[in-house]
Amino acid sequence: MPLIRKRLVVTLAGFGLLLLAALVTGPLIGSTHISLAKVFDRSIPFADNTDAQIFFIARLPRVLAAALVGAALATAGVVFQALLRNPLATPDTLGVSSGAALGAMVAITFHFDFAFAGIASIPLASFAGSIGALGIVYALASARRRGLSTIVLLLAGVTMTAFFQALILFTQYLADFADTFRTVRWLMGTLDVGSYAPILAALPIVLLAFAMLATLPRSLDLISLGADAAAARGVNVVAAERMALASASLATGAAVSLAGPVGFIGLVVPHLVRLIVGSDHRLVLPASALFGAAFLIACDAIARTVWSSGELPVGIVTALVGGPFFLWLLVRK
Amino acid sequence: MLHASHLSFAYRAGAARVIDDVSVTVAAGDLIGILGPNGSGKTTLLKMLSGTLAPSAGAIEFEQRPLTAWTRRDLARRIALVPQETHAPFDFTVLDIVLMGRYPHLGTFTLEGPADLAIARQALASTGTSAFEDRPFATLSGGEKQRVVIASALAQCPALLLLDEPTASLDLGHQLDVQLLLAGLNRNRGVTMVLSTHDLNFAAALCRHLILLHDGHVVAQGPTEDVLTPDTVRELYGVDADVHRHPIAGHLTVTPLARVP
Numbered sequence: 001m002p003l004i005r006k007r008l009v010v011t012l013a014g015f016g017l018l019l020l021a022a023l024v025t026g027p028l029i030g031s032t033h034i035s036l037a038k039v040f041d042r043s044i045p046f047a048d049n050t051d052a053q054i055f056f057i058a059r060l061p062r063v064l065a066a067a068l069v070g071a072a073l074a075t076a077g078v079v080f081q082a083l084l085r086n087p088l089a090t091p092d093t094l095g096v097s098s099g100a101a102l103g104a105m106v107a108i109t110f111h112f113d114f115a116f117a118g119i120a121s122i123p124l125a126s127f128a129g130s131i132g133a134l135g136i137v138y139a140l141a142s143a144r145r146r147g148l149s150t151i152v153l154l155l156a157g158v159t160m161t162a163f164f165q166a167l168i169l170f171t172q173y174l175a176d177f178a179d180t181f182r183t184v185r186w187l188m189g190t191l192d193v194g195s196y197a198p199i200l201a202a203l204p205i206v207l208l209a210f211a212m213l214a215t216l217p218r219s220l221d222l223i224s225l226g227a228d229a230a231a232a233r234g235v236n237v238v239a240a241e242r243m244a245l246a247s248a249s250l251a252t253g254a255a256v257s258l259a260g261p262v263g264f265i266g267l268v269v270p271h272l273v274r275l276i277v278g279s280d281h282r283l284v285l286p287a288s289a290l291f292g293a294a295f296l297i298a299c300d301a302i303a304r305t306v307w308s309s310g311e312l313p314v315g316i317v318t319a320l321v322g323g324p325f326f327l328w329l330l331v332r333k
Numbered sequence: 334m335l336h337a338s339h340l341s342f343a344y345r346a347g348a349a350r351v352i353d354d355v356s357v358t359v360a361a362g363d364l365i366g367i368l369g370p371n372g373s374g375k376t377t378l379l380k381m382l383s384g385t386l387a388p389s390a391g392a393i394e395f396e397q398r399p400l401t402a403w404t405r406r407d408l409a410r411r412i413a414l415v416p417q418e419t420h421a422p423f424d425f426t427v428l429d430i431v432l433m434g435r436y437p438h439l440g441t442f443t444l445e446g447p448a449d450l451a452i453a454r455q456a457l458a459s460t461g462t463s464a465f466e467d468r469p470f471a472t473l474s475g476g477e478k479q480r481v482v483i484a485s486a487l488a489q490c491p492a493l494l495l496l497d498e499p500t501a502s503l504d505l506g507h508q509l510d511v512q513l514l515l516a517g518l519n520r521n522r523g524v525t526m527v528l529s530t531h532d533l534n535f536a537a538a539l540c541r542h543l544i545l546l547h548d549g550h551v552v553a554q555g556p557t558e559d560v561l562t563p564d565t566v567r568e569l570y571g572v573d574a575d576v577h578r579h580p581i582a583g584h585l586t587v588t589p590l591a592r593v594p
Contacts, residue, residue: 004432004444085422215441222433224423229416231385233489234409234437279423282444 004282011283015273015290019067022294026063027055029301065193065258066300066314067293070265072206072255074273074292075213077266078284079248082220083241084154091252091266094157094245095133098164100256103129105168105183109175119201122186123257127205130253133160138245148241150227189260189315191300198258205254210289212247216240217281224281262296262315264322269295271329334525335359335382335493340391342377342549351377352388353549359493359527364519366540366557367529370570373546375529376417379495382527383414395493409437413486415496419478421470427481428466431456434488449488456487459522460514476507483514487524494518496528500535508532512539533587537561545569561585567593 028036034051038044046052076091084093091097106112107125114121137160141153168187172180193199219240222230231237255262269292270284277283296314299321303312335358342352352374359365359382367375380386381393384400393400396411413434421430431453435445445453457463460480465473470481479499486494499515500508516539518524530536536543536557543560545552545568552568553560566574566587573591578584 003447003450005446008444081422087422218433218436218439218441221425221429222436225419225421225430225433226416228380228385228414229419231405232383232409232412232414232416233433233485234406236405274423278429279421279425280429 004280007277007280007283008286011277011287012290015287015294019290019294022297023063023067026066026297026301027059030054030059030304061193061196061199062191062300062304063297064196065191065199066296068199068202068206069191069255069259069262070269070292070294070296071289072202072209072251072292073262073265074269074288074295075210075285076248076252076255078270078273078281078288079213079216079220079244080266081270082224082281083244083248084150085224085226086154087271088267089154090263091248091255092161092261092263094137094153094249095160095164096130096137096249096252097256097261098161098168099133099136100126100130100253101187101261102164102167102171103127103132104186104257104260105171108183108186109171109179111179119198123198123201126257127253130249130256133164134245134249134253136160148238148245185313186260187315188313189262189318190313191259191262191296191303192311193258202254202258205250209247209251209254212243212250213285216244216247217285220244220281220285221279260313260315262318264318264326265292265296268322268326268329271326334361334363335393335395337382337393338391340378340381340388340393342374342381342386342389346389350389351549352381354391355544355546355549355551356391357382357527357544357554359525361492361525362519362523363525363527363542364515364540365527365542365544366536367527367544367546368531368533368536368569369529369546369552371531372548373569374549375546376497377549378546379414379497379527379529383412383495384408385414406437409489409491411491412493412495413489413491415479415482415486415494415499417497417501419482424469424471426467427457427462427470427473428453430470430481431466431485431488434485437489452490453484453488456484457481459487459518460484461510476503476510479503479507479511480514483511487518492525494524494526496526498529498531500530500532508535515539533561533566537585537587538582557585561587 032054034054038051039055073091080089080093081087103125104122107122112121112125116124137156140156141148172183219235222233222235227237270288273284273287273291277287299317300314303314303317337357340352340355341350343350369375381388432445435449457466460483462480462484500511512535519526540557543557544554545565547569553565563574563576571593572589573593575588575590576585579586
């Protein structure tokens, strides 16, 4: 096996090219055909250039949102799987995305009408929900000893997810007909962000999470073998686990507040990536970020085109593609 | 090299002490075995000696410095611990696992270079596991896994190697392999070792010193020849045993005869 340096270069180049292809092709796919040459034809004023308008106003924000959400959720999936030593963990296993969903439900149902730095109330409430959920689960898991108990973390997360789902149903019960419709649509997960502003709001949070994660991949390799084994190899386990939990939750919260709970990305992408690059987190983390972005762009392209009379929410597409695919992965061997 | 004085450990304040007033001195080149029935505190003691578990009372000094004054990374360059069992939830290859032993020697953003790979390969060779360097760790047998994890600990280049029941669940052939491997590492590479085991004959064949633990107390400690007697075996395990020097092997052997009523 060649040295990690070479494998890292090959991995980044390969998955980077894949994402580049998705970023270029994604905005060209849709119900209306547009020409890339016309989009960038400076001789036509923007107001008259319908191709450029479709490209920059309708499609590019969606594609960029897909890239950001896909990268964030896939990476968060990798981290939660390593942290919980469980390959079936997802960004929602610890209740972070359910907490985010509850925040959004409350904001929609009770008509929260505020904005902060140009960010609307629904994503703000949603992000606050994810942080709240993380806080509760973290407090439970670290209540009984120094450091985190993986098993308590897992059970607390599963319980909190169920509890948040109950609160979501309760909130929906209180909502009127139109608001219920909005909440249900939000829960399907959609990349119809409308403008660049919400993407720019989520971007720094995701970048911060990625910067934190960049210090962690080797520690995650060892933590996945067990906390004691990792400590004996020199990992500061408590600090690394805290950092991993915080960064993966930030990424999840930002992604869910931007697009709603888009399922299966955080489960399917890390597994596919491991099939290709192996299990070393120094390769799996960046490859999952790049591939997750490309994968969600592709799923959104399907969502925009498969239904002749309109667009499907992308969460439905990822679940329809991801579910059977994951079952195939399970029975493959 | 390492001196632990009056160690005690309880999982909660006021709870029963798993380790109670244990003192251990390890000199460079020693090969020490910790014996004791299930629940006697062997694993807890090893974890404290490795610095991964802080004692409730007592102090440990390693290379003239309190263990608490070492950073985790610095300590892992000097002390390695081989746990009883290693389970990999992902498909790491054998080489992946062994290269993880280089963790304490690398900076946060440093990737392994050819020198690290050479050290890992040497560790594989010295544990007889070079042949399955590219195999998934999860597909190995128990004995192969144990040797790979020892190789990973060796890649840490430790001065002190701690092993928690290194032969548990191994068959006779693999037990002997591990015994010869550890004896060779101690003799030829000067690796100091402290290991826990339930296998009295394995301990008698390998270890020059023994620490006998019962309910967290030291029942006896000292040279194997002095400490391993029918009396201590009865006290430890409640078994009447014949202990005598094996004429061919040249070390003590223990044969259980009857359960003490």
